Amino acid sequence: MLLRHTTAKEIDRKALTINPAKTCQPIGAMYAALGVHGCLPHSHGSQGCCSYHRSALTRHFKEPVMASTSSFSEGSSVFGGSSNLTQAIQTIFTVYNPDIIAVHTTCLSETIGDDLNSIVSKAQEEGLIPEGKKVIYCNTPSYVGSHITGYSNQVTALVKFFSKSTPRKRNVINLINGWMEPSDQREIKRLAKLMEIRTIMFPDMTDSLDTPLTGTYNMFPKGGTTQEDLTATGDSKFSIGIGHDCTENACVKLDEKCHVKYDVIDTPIGLKATDRFIMSLSHHAGLGVPDIINDERGRLLDMITDNSKYLYGKRVALFGDPDMLVPLAEFLISMDMKPVYVVTGSESKYFNEEMGKMLKDIPGAKYMSGELADTFRLHQWIKQEGVDMIMGNTYAKYIARDENIPLIRIGFPIADRPGHNFFPITGYVGATNMVIKILDAFLEKQDQTCPEEKVEFQL
């Protein structure tokens, strides 16, 4: 038993996280910046931060992940990291030549008080930033919030540095992506295209972190939202923020800066959240929903009803990020499953409110967000009263193995299976994918463990 020490009795913990259900801000900023075309994320801190973030993203996406670092030394911690960043800007434009450098801070550069605004302004004055190139930045102290905060801060910075409002408004909807897989974003794009809606999606990791093998390596892949599109977001007629915690700040910022009104909705995971997404798109674009999408919805419903007896009443433990967990729990409830334990290490008011509403009718259901909400606690809850399934990232597999329950991999990081890069969980198609996975996991287990005489051809 890998987690043999986990006790059912919850210990009194004041200051201790065991097996976290979150990570730190900078990786979120790095991930978001990879969704901008020609952009090199830059980690302003020690080398290790950059290396860890790149490794973590690489393990998940199985893709090259490029980012540079300020390579802090002893001197930087005493005199500040300004000379490191200035040097870095020169090195990056000389050697790697991106269109944009997206600087994010780390715990160290924040604690020693580096002022990115003045460092970058000075570099600009000294002519270190070539004509037509941009250095943008955001603050991502690792000791505040989580990777979700970092993601949100980077996306907000995109608005701050690029969005412009001109007198020419365009009939375009901004789709501001929360933390999703490239495959999920591809699915959202496909739906918008089916509805014939003109959109600008940002950040956009499709063709950036799911690139084909071509025999050549491009440091800057063809994907990512272009600078022109980012600038034009200020002239769009409306923004839809997909995922509360990841995109609300960016939506607000764009409204303040360019008066683009917005709607923040849940990530379209599952039936109801996808309904809301389609309705929001349809409503704000003033266009109808084509039959092809209605048919996809119908096929999802058909599949759920065909298999509902295998889903009914199943108790599920979930962990991950708030923007994923809220619609996921809602979807499970729509299928008569019971999301009994839900945990996220990211502190989230929205998560707490929504879970409070959704889980109040499920006896014994518990949820928790923020500090001390970790997978160790989730495991303790499971030990107190068991579940039929766990859904979470790869770290869920220790719990799944110890408790002998099926695992559905969802969230970040997934380091031990492919698939998340290909099969979306968003939209009706994504929901169908997920239901198939859930059913496969339950039925596979049943087929392998039931008494021989109960093995049946037809289920």
Add this chain to the structure above:
Amino acid sequence: MGYILKERKNQVSVAGSCSETIDCNKASLAGSVSQRACVFCGSRVVLYPIADALHLIHGPIGCAAYTWDIRGSLSSGPQLHRLSFSTDIQERDVIFGGEKKLKSALNELINLYQPKAAFVYTTCIVGVIGDDVEKICQLVEQEKGIPVIPVQSPGFQGTKKDGYRIACEALFKLTGRINKPTPPHSINILGDFNLAGELWMLVGYYKQIGVNVNCSLTGDGRVEDIGNAHNASLNVVQCSGSMSYLAVMMEEKYGIPWKKVSYFGIEDMSEALYEVARFFDDQEMMEKARELVRKEFARLMPMLQWYKERLAGKKAAIYVGGAFKAISLVKALRLIGVQSVIVGSQTGTKEDYEIIRKLCDEGTIIVDDSNPVELSHFVKEKGADIFIGGVKERPIAFKIGLGFCDHNHERKEALSGYDGMLNFAKEIYSTAMSPIWQFTKK
């Protein structure tokens, strides 16, 4: 070579050309997409495999999250090292200090898990916010009666290599605490991390020639064994970059001599056994070693020959953490007909690079602390077929249509020793000769 940073020119050299020595052991240039990590990373990977110790990371959550069970260091018993413990420092702790938090986290953890010792890793901001970690560790050590060892590893205070040194100092503090009788011919194995069970293979070989492994630092490591490490007659050091500091310290304090070996490839593995036998100056042991080598050689050669015939003419690029490993790789690849055209490391020394220069064929590119842009150019220039590296190199290698072999933390096959050589040959063959490449290469 316009893609090489001006400042990095002296960190690249070509075997057989000008006699200039390579510039290494220097900090990465700010702004480079370096493949290197930090001091904390160095300390963490060395101490990580000690399975019955508590590893508590004092800092914001990231450092604990990214090092949670990322290394396939197997344990034959406890699995405590595979969990992730963090004080999860918040903004208020940055302002008011994190000492109280650290103390209660340590107490809570020790009560819960009853570990044999605790390592407390300090990360970048801990020193800056002024926490006295030494003091807290002392206090808890007195209260709980187990060694509580501060590992002062703020990421910015040097390179990964400095982290190795700090880890060695921490290990050194654990030695000399216990005196258990050890059989004659006892050695300590330093610098094997039991990836994919490699240590267990080595212990088996040593046993066959009559050598007892007293303590492993740190693969499948145990606190008590480390406490008794000073009672061995010899320290046998692999992965010299990470563990020779400890060997030097143990030599000074306990008078234990040490030998640098490599267990990778038939040649180096055999030499390691001979080296130990020579040290003990024991005829019988030497005979047993010869016998073992003869037996393994006779068993392996026909199988390796099969690979060699098929791999002849293939070219490999090597970019690994330690240069000593790179040296073994060049030799092992040669044994299966593969030529090394690029050899690089993150932490090599001048001496290592000198050996590589002499070992390699003319024209081989030798590089210290490289980056993806350089590496992908080198690979193209030299027409490599296979890349040997770690997690960050893998997807780039595949994208440009090269075979790839993971020779880093994340390897899943044991690559040490005789069976390891066979696994290595198989892995190189399967990736270099995969039919998939016919669909990608022009």
